[in-house]
Amino acid sequence: MSGHKQKTKEVTASPKMSKQELRQKEQAEQQRSKRSDMAKLALAAILLLAGVWGYYAQPQWSVYLRALFPLAGVILAVAIVFFWCDLGRNLVRYVKGSITEVKKVVWPTKNETWRNTLFVLVFTALMTFFLWVVDSILAWLFLLNA
Incomplete structure (x- = not known):
């Protein structure tokens, strides 16, 4: 032992x-x-x-x-x-x-997906409109001074 x-x-x-x-x-x-x-x-x-x-x-x-x-x-x-x-x-x-x-x-439901997609499309449309307005105003101001 x-x-x-x-x-x-x-x-x-x-x-x-x-x-x-x-x-x-x-x-x-x-x-x-x-x-x-x-x-x-x-x-x-x-x-x-x-x-x-x-x-x-x-x-x-x-x-x-x-x-x-x-x-x-x-x-x-x-x-x-x-x-x-x-x-x-x-x-x-x-x-x-x-x-x-x-x-x-955890994947979103179909309803959540549609809601988020609609939100993105509306936000994109609003942002596009806003940028168009700002661009038009700036173009008008610069053409006015030229």
Whole structure:
């Protein structure tokens, strides 16, 4: 039993990483992740280009059969970006969060919407009339002095 306690003390007594070391480790991991994502995005672009090239490389084949090349390129590129890259996963997470927030919004009723729309139209008409009157008065004053 005392041997067990000693092992526990040895594990807890091990030195912890400093904040600076943790920060450096995180930065190195982020750079590796960025490089990896760039390589994956380059692969997706190459697949897109290969699909287009495949379409034009075999002009003797049926157009329907040739159309499968760009379609496959697009499907593979989208799969790489959305399921294999952090960029795509972050975008999916953002869209899901946005949908959740849109569901939380209390949308106005139809009556409130019509009332606000009418208010905006009336205010715009009144402001237009006011600006026309001011413009006409200023034009008359300046033409009178000319």
